[in-house]
Amino acid sequence: MDLHFTADEPTAAEISAVDSVLGAAASRWAGGGRGDNEAQTSRGGHGARADRHLLLPVLHAIHGRVGWISPGALNYACRRLHVPPAEAFGVADFYALFSTKPRPPLTARVCDDIACRVRGAEELCARLEADLGPAGEPCRGGEAAWFRSPCLGHCERAPAVLIAESGKRRRECVLAPASAEEVGGHLTRGGAAQAAALPAAVSVPQAGQPQLKLLQRVGRVDPESPDDYRAHGGFAALARARAKGREWVIEQVLRSHLLGRGGAAFPAGRKWQAVAARGGRKYLVCNADESEPGTFKDRVLMEGDPFAVIEAMAIAAFATGCQKGFIYIRGEYPLATARLQHALRAARAAGLLDGGCDIELRRGAGAYICGEETALFNSIEGFRGEPRNKPPYPTDSGLFGRPTLVNNVETLVNVPRIVLAGGDAYAASGTGGSAGPKLFCLSGRVARPGVYEADFGISVRGLIELAGGVSGSGKLQAALVGGAAGAFLSPSELDTPFTFEGMRAVGAAVGSAVVMPFDDTVDLSIILLRIAEFFRDETCGQCVPCRIGAVRQEELLQRLHRGGPLGSTEQEMKLLKEIGQVMRDASICGLGQTASSAVESALDRFPIFR
Amino acid sequence: METNANPDAPDLKIPVPRGPVPDVPRRERAAAVEMTVDGRAVAVPAGATLLDACRQAGVETPTLCYLENLTPVNVCRVCVVELEGSRTLVPACSRKAEAGMSVRTDSERVRLSRRMVLEFLASATDVSTAPELRGYMTEYGAAPDRYGNGSERAATVAQPVKIDNDLYIRDYSKCILCYKCVEACGEDAQNTFAIAVAGRGFDAEISTEYDVPLTESACVYCGNCIGVCPTGALMSKTERDMREAGSWDEARQERTDTICPYCGVGCTLTVHTQEKRIVKVSSPLDQEVTRGHLCIKGRFGWQFVQNIDGGQSPGDERAASENDA
Numbered sequence A: 001m002d003l004h005f006t007a008d009e010p011t012a013a014e015i016s017a018v019d020s021v022l023g024a025a026a027s028r029w030a031g032g033g034r035g036d037n038e039a040q041t042s043r044g045g046h047g048a049r050a051d052r053h054l055l056l057p058v059l060h061a062i063h064g065r066v067g068w069i070s071p072g073a074l075n076y077a078c079r080r081l082h083v084p085p086a087e088a089f090g091v092a093d094f095y096a097l098f099s100t101k102p103r104p105p106l107t108a109r110v111c112d113d114i115a116c117r118v119r120g121a122e123e124l125c126a127r128l129e130a131d132l133g134p135a136g137e138p139c140r141g142g143e144a145a146w147f148r149s150p151c152l153g154h155c156e157r158a159p160a161v162l163i164a165e166s167g168k169r170r171r172e173c174v175l176a177p178a179s180a181e182e183v184g185g186h187l188t189r190g191g192a193a194q195a196a197a198l199p200a201a202v203s204v205p206q207a208g209q210p211q212l213k214l215l216q217r218v219g220r221v222d223p224e225s226p227d228d229y230r231a232h233g234g235f236a237a238l239a240r241a242r243a244k245g246r247e248w249v250i251e252q253v254l255r256s257h258l259l260g261r262g263g264a265a266f267p268a269g270r271k272w273q274a275v276a277a278r279g280g281r282k283y284l285v286c287n288a289d290e291s292e293p294g295t296f297k298d299r300v301l302m303e304g305d306p307f308a309v310i311e312a313m314a315i316a317a318f319a320t321g322c323q324k325g326f327i328y329i330r331g332e333y334p335l336a337t338a339r340l341q342h343a344l345r346a347a348r349a350a351g352l353l354d355g356g357c358d359i360e361l362r363r364g365a366g367a368y369i370c371g372e373e374t375a376l377f378n379s380i381e382g383f384r385g386e387p388r389n390k391p392p393y394p395t396d397s398g399l400f401g402r403p404t405l406v407n408n409v410e411t412l413v414n415v416p417r418i419v420l421a422g423g424d425a426y427a428a429s430g431t432g433g434s435a436g437p438k439l440f441c442l443s444g445r446v447a448r449p450g451v452y453e454a455d456f457g458i459s460v461r462g463l464i465e466l467a468g469g470v471s472g473s474g475k476l477q478a479a480l481v482g483g484a485a486g487a488f489l490s491p492s493e494l495d496t497p498f499t500f501e502g503m504r505a506v507g508a509a510v511g512s513a514v515v516m517p518f519d520d521t522v523d524l525s526i527i528l529l530r531i532a533e534f535f536r537d538e539t540c541g542q543c544v545p546c547r548i549g550a551v552r553q554e555e556l557l558q559r560l561h562r563g564g565p566l567g568s569t570e571q572e573m574k575l576l577k578e579i580g581q582v583m584r585d586a587s588i589c590g591l592g593q594t595a596s597s598a599v600e601s602a603l604d605r606f607p608i609f610r
Numbered sequence B: 001m002e003t004n005a006n007p008d009a010p011d012l013k014i015p016v017p018r019g020p021v022p023d024v025p026r027r028e029r030a031a032a033v034e035m036t037v038d039g040r041a042v043a044v045p046a047g048a049t050l051l052d053a054c055r056q057a058g059v060e061t062p063t064l065c066y067l068e069n070l071t072p073v074n075v076c077r078v079c080v081v082e083l084e085g086s087r088t089l090v091p092a093c094s095r096k097a098e099a100g101m102s103v104r105t106d107s108e109r110v111r112l113s114r115r116m117v118l119e120f121l122a123s124a125t126d127v128s129t130a131p132e133l134r135g136y137m138t139e140y141g142a143a144p145d146r147y148g149n150g151s152e153r154a155a156t157v158a159q160p161v162k163i164d165n166d167l168y169i170r171d172y173s174k175c176i177l178c179y180k181c182v183e184a185c186g187e188d189a190q191n192t193f194a195i196a197v198a199g200r201g202f203d204a205e206i207s208t209e210y211d212v213p214l215t216e217s218a219c220v221y222c223g224n225c226i227g228v229c230p231t232g233a234l235m236s237k238t239e240r241d242m243r244e245a246g247s248w249d250e251a252r253q254e255r256t257d258t259i260c261p262y263c264g265v266g267c268t269l270t271v272h273t274q275e276k277r278i279v280k281v282s283s284p285l286d287q288e289v290t291r292g293h294l295c296i297k298g299r300f301g302w303q304f305v306q307n308i309d310g311g312q313s314p315g316d317e318r319a320a321s322e323n324d325a
């Protein structure tokens, strides 16, 4: 493969950004100066192409430094990494956080997704429009711009805004709850580096309660101190795992009946067993992409107890024999990223990862689909985050085509408990079909939104009561459970246990354990439109049923909302069902397969648009 | 030069292993895999797909993104079949046949998905030069107008045609995003990587870097992308000009296979002639040498044949008369 480049040259700032990741260019082949013997050498083949997985970190570095990916910067990155520019452009253009056109250095992304929408997002957007001008347009003399954003994963502190400033001193922070004044204040050069930190109790109203297992340390431990983590019982599970041996650990995870908490509810032990049985190079991936609207439990764990994530990964790598681990975290989580980054360095320095596998953190760049495990692999490898066809499954062929264990953050955080208490004891908690403790994300119209922990078995009503009941009018209209890919329940279904089996019985799913109540003052049609818009914006576009179906679904709901159906409303409802069916039946991945689920569940239960 | 520590910089001291080196394809002894298609028993060699099995059973299966000389990407989903025990339908073009599988291709569920895929595509894309796809639409009763017509328009991918070189045009209003051209330009044939998928979702499209014209891109004008495009989105300039002039008439065209005269590789060329003039060159997929792929000389270097008798290609006539006017 001979690479061809346009004439565009990188600036000094862009070169330094790329070099901050890759080191200085060694030769002219890679865009540097000409070396002594270079006429006799060439660079290519597998060796040169093996660095492609650094494309996303390099794009992040460029974007953080200059605020967009320019043609010259892309050329230099491509020379360094030996990636064809057309492909690298396709990758950069895939992610919502990157711009391939010039963009102001200061940006604010205002979440207008469902949870924030019922807690002031539209009012905030209206204020910003009045103060700064329309979304997406440069303001403040071309220095800044604000955008509307899908869910930023800070729903318990709605409305949320992600601030980013590119430049030598790169700045990122989330304001939540955000006011127009605060956003305005942060949209100035060299503004405050961080938002005022809120006490953990805001996100975890139960913080400090003795019965907590997964949230045990959140709000009590210093998230930056490995010693404090140890003082709170940390690293005991890793030591015990190493003492007992890998077979024992896998046996415990199998006996625990732990099901994956990332949405697919696959038995964790079976995955571990499958990967452990494979030889050769193997990878461990912690899925921290958490982008399902209404979901923030993984963020709270990573921000509040980052060493627990690392300890759990060390145990998983030990038990399954993985030589290398990755944490793939969504790009909109600056604080969790910093905490994990710090914890990784501290753990490495303390020798806690010695003899096991090293772990590296990779950041996403604004793409819900990259939470799908095979899209996530493509993203890490430096390709577009498009899901792969399954089979083969990750345990056979995952990251870099090797057997891979991929687990959700919360799934992993259960593991130290299982190792300490034993699989049988763990399996005894919860219900028969859903073992263990569970984190639930309560947001929307509840009195005290936040992450709540309860053993499986608690009902939807119980969870809403835990969070102080329905707010607004106090009269529940509907509750979205599982996430945007989940389902709406009616008030008569509130006693359904929030378990895998309970949710299945009412045609819903545990998903990412979202519970988002809406009181009777909320216009549900607006919520449905926003969900449809979410899928239209987040489909990767690879397969026809989802790429076009998501657009047709949204157009149809818009028509109904406007009161201008094509033909009769009945015809439109029938068409909507057919759109849903082809997406569910023929899409490649779970995004398309569930994109109509919430909408259909609502229309089945409530007389919306009629 | 500035040096700044990047918080995201991966630790380069951590050796990140490379991707796997692809295995040398082994010629395995064709063990038979027995399964059923619509209740009929078939046996296909190991490694065969459900599409192979369907063909063996004599069942016609529509395909759009699949082609014998490309790696299956299974993105169009028009080939889906019902596989017993599978929650969703599965793509016949890429799913490997396994012993004991039972597949249905004639169920209501299969027909609905195929019809919807075709409707979706036709509602968003100009399919006027995609005869195969239009044939499937008739077969499955696709009605793309259901998504809007007249004042209520459904979103489409309509955009101006790209004419930036003398050899071929790109009309992405006709693109169904089947990925075939990207595969042909990249790993499956040409290894040039001039084009890739950019954007996301409904806005995804085939593009050079920053949408630069082909003349500034890596393109070497092999035309292999044209050869695999199922919709006429990619079309040789002669064909396009003749279509615009209304003189393109496949019914009056002849196809003649010959061997490319330029080099020693010996690719088979199919020369398309209309009124005894060459209007296009393609290459048969089952041609053993390069499986339908050519280079710029074979695909476009035929002008000299017409020049022998001083003639013009039919496409030149309009250009000539325009110049006169």
Ligand SMILES: Cc1cc2nc3c(=O)[nH]c(=O)nc-3n(C[C@H](O)[C@H](O)[C@H](O)COP(=O)(O)O)c2cc1C
Pocket (backbone or CB within 6 Å): A259, A260, A261, A262, A263, A264, A265, A266, A268, A287, A288, A289, A290, A291, A292, A368, A369, A370, A371, A372, A373, A374, A406, A407, A408, A409, A411, A412, A589, A590, A591
């Ligand atoms: C569109 C889509 C988005 C997803 N996003 C996430 C995510 O953000 N985090 C996650 O853990 N799993 C996500 N998943 C599920 C993963 O594909 C995978 O099942 C999970 O990470 C496996 O981990 P577990 O077994 O521990 O649940 C997503 C799946 C789909 C289809």
Ligand code: SF4
Pocket (backbone or CB within 6 Å): A369, A386, A387, A538, A539, A540, A541, A542, A543, A544, A546, A547, A587, A588, A589, A590, A591, A592, A593
């Ligand atoms: S279902 Fe949607 S998100 Fe998944 S591969 Fe298809 S287009 Fe992409």
Ligand code: SF4
Pocket (backbone or CB within 6 Å): B181, B184, B185, B190, B192, B193, B194, B195, B218, B219, B220, B221, B222, B223, B224, B225, B226
């Ligand atoms: S003509 Fe050849 S090199 Fe150019 S885009 Fe098409 S396949 Fe790629």
Ligand code: SF4
Pocket (backbone or CB within 6 Å): B174, B175, B176, B177, B178, B179, B180, B181, B182, B206, B225, B228, B229, B230, B231, B232, B233, B234
């Ligand atoms: S241009 Fe043609 S070959 Fe390429 S993706 Fe579009 S329809 Fe397929």
Ligand code: FES
Pocket (backbone or CB within 6 Å): B062, B063, B064, B065, B066, B073, B074, B075, B076, B077, B078, B079, B080, B091, B092, B093, B094
């Ligand atoms: S032909 Fe099988 S998915 Fe396109």
